[in-house]
Amino acid sequence: MTNQFALASWWRTSPAVANGPSVAVGSNVVGPSPGVPSLGPVPRRWETPNGLAFGSAATFAPEPQPEARGVADGPNGRRSPPPPSGRAKNYCSVVNQTDWDRHPILGSAFVDEGRYLYHYTSASTASMIAESGSLRLSPLARLNDPREAMHRELAVMSVHDPRNPDGPETDELARAYAAHVRRERELVRVGCFVRDQDLRSVPDAKPMTRLDRRGFARSAMWTHYANGNCGVCLILDGAALERSASDALSQRCRAIQWGDVRYVEGFDPVILRSETADLIDRSAQSTHHVEEVLPSLLLKNRDWEREFERRIIVDGWTDGGPCSIPLANALVGLVLAVGFQSPDLALIAPLANMCPSLGDVAKLVFTANVLVPYPAQGVDGELHAWTDTDARRAEIFDPE
Numbered sequence: 001m002t003n004q005f006a007l008a009s010w011w012r013t014s015p016a017v018a019n020g021p022s023v024a025v026g027s028n029v030v031g032p033s034p035g036v037p038s039l040g041p042v043p044r045r046w047e048t049p050n051g052l053a054f055g056s057a058a059t060f061a062p063e064p065q066p067e068a069r070g071v072a073d074g075p076n077g078r079r080s081p082p083p084p085s086g087r088a089k090n091y092c093s094v095v096n097q098t099d100w101d102r103h104p105i106l107g108s109a110f111v112d113e114g115r116y117l118y119h120y121t122s123a124s125t126a127s128m129i130a131e132s133g134s135l136r137l138s139p140l141a142r143l144n145d146p147r148e149a150m151h152r153e154l155a156v157m158s159v160h161d162p163r164n165p166d167g168p169e170t171d172e173l174a175r176a177y178a179a180h181v182r183r184e185r186e187l188v189r190v191g192c193f194v195r196d197q198d199l200r201s202v203p204d205a206k207p208m209t210r211l212d213r214r215g216f217a218r219s220a221m222w223t224h225y226a227n228g229n230c231g232v233c234l235i236l237d238g239a240a241l242e243r244s245a246s247d248a249l250s251q252r253c254r255a256i257q258w259g260d261v262r263y264v265e266g267f268d269p270v271i272l273r274s275e276t277a278d279l280i281d282r283s284a285q286s287t288h289h290v291e292e293v294l295p296s297l298l299l300k301n302r303d304w305e306r307e308f309e310r311r312i313i314v315d316g317w318t319d320g321g322p323c324s325i326p327l328a329n330a331l332v333g334l335v336l337a338v339g340f341q342s343p344d345l346a347l348i349a350p351l352a353n354m355c356p357s358l359g360d361v362a363k364l365v366f367t368a369n370v371l372v373p374y375p376a377q378g379v380d381g382e383l384h385a386w387t388d389t390d391a392r393r394a395e396i397f398d399p400e
Helices: 002-013 015-019 123-132 170-185 207-212 219-225 238-252 269-274 284-296 302-307 342-354
Strands: 045-047 053-055 116-121 134-136 189-195 232-237 255-260 262-264 299-301 309-315 324-326 331-336 361-367 370-375
Touching: 116 123, 116 219, 116 238, 123 134, 123 232, 123 342, 170 284, 207 370, 219 302, 232 238, 232 342, 238 255, 238 309, 238 324, 262 302, 269 284, 284 309, 299 302, 331 342
Parallel strands: 262 299, 331 361
Antiparallel strands: 045 053, 116 189, 116 232, 134 324, 189 309, 232 331, 255 309, 361 370
């Protein structure tokens, strides 16, 4: 908390802020916040097809450091500034838009469908995720679909049990059945993620069309789940996330299930059965939760279809503490909303540090009707909250 406050204080007090909203927020700069850590360790880099590198050389052979006057001339004849004092080679050496478009996660090329999952949240929640190093799953009562969140009265299948006319009254049986269903529902935890749309179903699509189908480029999701277009979207490796969930949770619950949500219109028998108390079959109460309620959590009304959702459902969570998935090996990228504000860079910096490289952090801007990612890390090595106007200037990639 102290470090974040110091970082935020530097942003407010630094004379450099007068230059506008694209001023970098960070440390290891000349300024009044000694002791504030950098925005991250020197990250790894990845190579583009033409051999250009993003990130820095932490896990590769050492590279010569740029001279104080600036990095050597790039392909377009311009010079880039040296990295900030104290941050050896910790910057993204992107030289033009074409090379950024080849980014293996954030670029406009096809990605393996289903490889990545996306989770939208606010900047303040992102700060808490970074602090805990994990993503907390939600009880059903915290979900935003009222069919899932609200515990409604169950429909009753029969008025009485003809095989047991001298047994308890129907109302008493129904109350016991409903109480059992309620108790079981309270032990369920759910994590909600977005998938990429079917990227290869349009093989001749232009790059902008492909970007429009990415899980981090959903305007409605940004509005509803990311603090009104001001938050962030976590990019997660789906396979690594599933392994992490299994390692952390499997011994502390009854069962873990992953599945893609199916969207239906109108009446659906699966949902109906999950909301019906079968008083004729006395064994139904004991199996109702597993056989009827849990499958219904992978069905939603077609009105939610834009979310293109994948879920983890943890059943029988009796641990008492938070049900959370560690993200250490699963977080591969971070995207800042089109309306992300520069002061919030201090909040999300710890989460950006958890990514393999600051070169895997992007800031969205609108290009016509499409949300397009730009590198949030400038050639100065710091994170920026670029505006649409900033993104139209070549300085993002290769300043004078």
